[in-house]
Amino acid sequence: MLILLVPLVQPCLLQALCALPDAHMHIDMRLPALHQCLSSFTQGCVPRRNSRNVLRLISRLLVPLESIFAVHVDEKSPQMYNELLHWVDANNLDHAVQIFSQFNIVRGGPNMLKAEIEGIRLLLNHVIHWDFCVLLSEQDYPMRANSAFAEYLWMHRGTSFVSVDEGECERDVSYQCGDRVVSLSGGVQFPKIPGLRYASGSQWFAISRELASLVGFNSTNPTCMVGTIFYDLTAVKQPDESFFQVTVLNSEFCTRYSDYTLHWTDKDSMRQVRSLTSEYNILSPGVLSFPKDAAKVQEVREQSLWAFFARKFDDSKESSQLKDYLDSQSGRNARKTWTSVRIPAAGRLMHVLASSLLQPTSLERLRRNVDALFHVQMLRANLGFERYIYFREKLSMPTIASSLLSLRVGCSWNKTELVFDGDVSAVSASSSGPHGCPSLWAVAHWRMSKKPVSEELLLVWTDPGGTPMQQAPISISEHSVLLWHRYTATQSLTHGRWSLEVRSSNQVIARRHFFAYGNPLQIPWQDVQEYFDIVPG
Ligand SMILES: *[C@@H]1O[C@H](CO)[C@@H](O)[C@H](O)[C@H]1NC(C)=O
Numbered sequence: 001m002l003i004l005l006v007p008l009v010q011p012c013l014l015q016a017l018c019a020l021p022d023a024h025m026h027i028d029m030r031l032p033a034l035h036q037c038l039s040s041f042t043q044g045c046v047p048r049r050n051s052r053n054v055l056r057l058i059s060r061l062l063v064p065l066e067s068i069f070a071v072h073v074d075e076k077s078p079q080m081y082n083e084l085l086h087w088v089d090a091n092n093l094d095h096a097v098q099i100f101s102q103f104n105i106v107r108g109g110p111n112m113l114k115a116e117i118e119g120i121r122l123l124l125n126h127v128i129h130w131d132f133c134v135l136l137s138e139q140d141y142p143m144r145a146n147s148a149f150a151e152y153l154w155m156h157r158g159t160s161f162v163s164v165d166e167g168e169c170e171r172d173v174s175y176q177c178g179d180r181v182v183s184l185s186g187g188v189q190f191p192k193i194p195g196l197r198y199a200s201g202s203q204w205f206a207i208s209r210e211l212a213s214l215v216g217f218n219s220t221n222p223t224c225m226v227g228t229i230f231y232d233l234t235a236v237k238q239p240d241e242s243f244f245q246v247t248v249l250n251s252e253f254c255t256r257y258s259d260y261t262l263h264w265t266d267k268d269s270m271r272q273v274r275s276l277t278s279e280y281n282i283l284s285p286g287v288l289s290f291p292k293d294a295a296k297v298q299e300v301r302e303q304s305l306w307a308f309f310a311r312k313f314d315d316s317k318e319s320s321q322l323k324d325y326l327d328s329q330s331g332r333n334a335r336k337t338w339t340s341v342r343i344p345a346a347g348r349l350m351h352v353l354a355s356s357l358l359q360p361t362s363l364e365r366l367r368r369n370v371d372a373l374f375h376v377q378m379l380r381a382n383l384g385f386e387r388y389i390y391f392r393e394k395l396s397m398p399t400i401a402s403s404l405l406s407l408r409v410g411c412s413w414n415k416t417e418l419v420f421d422g423d424v425s426a427v428s429a430s431s432s433g434p435h436g437c438p439s440l441w442a443v444a445h446w447r448m449s450k451k452p453v454s455e456e457l458l459l460v461w462t463d464p465g466g467t468p469m470q471q472a473p474i475s476i477s478e479h480s481v482l483l484w485h486r487y488t489a490t491q492s493l494t495h496g497r498w499s500l501e502v503r504s505s506n507q508v509i510a511r512r513h514f515f516a517y518g519n520p521l522q523i524p525w526q527d528v529q530e531y532f533d534i535v536p537g
């Protein structure tokens, strides 16, 4: 089964903000949220096995107006199809969950891919405009909260997660005949298309809307590149484990993908799975359960911050207990906790983005969810009577294709909490005094890679007059996800608009402007608007 996940904005936020007097609203329409699409069942012979997991998975990931699903049910399971239709109807979920059953899915054959693409088309036609489409199976379950997942996707906007192993692929001609997939070539390899880069990899993907559109609209057109790939790969076995890989490598998406998929599987429990209906065996992990796998799953949650889904789960009691365990861990970590802070520029943010009439009684900062690696500064000003106003840091994104995700500047980087304890983007020019910025830092977020990466880059701090004040070489590897660097010049910063750049040998990859103030009242309106947004809580 496949499920795709889609982020969007909450329309209700406008209402909440309008209750504030004299508010200037800047609502970032790219807030994190989720998308979901489709699912199909490979195991037609045991149709009811995981039906409860499917319902639980959808309920767990469903955020009204933030995620939508398309679920494909194998033609061989009409009972499951009817059950799901009934469930959607009974729960009034037809705006969010589309169930379809159009293909006879047999391992190794082309129909799994066809169901995926049909699901993508259904979702592209949905009124909700989503940003990511995630493929899930009926045996998956989330390891982290929806909000942590949405934040991660948001930080990776435009990135497609497709695991790509380039190189030799078996090209065994196969054919689906009724319920069977048979090999026709007896070991002979189907010729490759000259000039095309071939690859294979895990079936599980999370792709950007742009890539989904290319696939959804153009794969049936043999005169397009994607159509050529589709017809070539559906003639050979297991196209669902190569189509997205080959499409990524041969399109403009080749610079915008991560080979870390969002799924974790227990490699130690992999075993050969045979099937009566297909000549192709696959490797599949064992079922996860409680308490057997609790420690292992906990370790993955703590150490593999890219892992958002685990598999496989089923409807057994022990497996469901592990889901309960995961839900309680993710739920606890996702509970929002606020800590009192002193952020000297906050009054100015309030003045510019909300109203000069408001007098907050206190200021707090959202703590990082330890399940999430990436965090942006989120402040909450207490207006009394349980009314709050929230400010969210805006990030600088790279201007060219790069594994850099965002670039930040701020005061007092806390290396244990991985947050700025002080001002962000608008900082005091002085290291002491009432507004003082004791230490100034650059922080960069990067996309991980499984392939080795070795890049030498330069960080350049430039003052308002255009003079480079400090340069630092940085080395990026496939493991880079978070990098911090301290600005060490001893004299006070010149007041005004500075820039921090990440450069390769011949071009600027990203630029972060920041403002060095003597008094926060000097921070220009435009700069405040460039650095922060008002957001719903
Ligand atoms: C589909 O192919 C056409 C060319 O035939 C191209 O103009 C169009 O942009 C493609 N669609 C997408 C979504 O890439």
Ligand SMILES: *[C@@H]1O[C@H](CO)[C@@H](O)[C@H](O)[C@H]1NC(C)=O
Pocket: 414, 415, 416, 417, 421
């Ligand atoms: C980092 O934050 C924690 C929790 O707020 C705090 O206890 C600690 O002192 C901070 N570290 C530094 C170096 O400021």
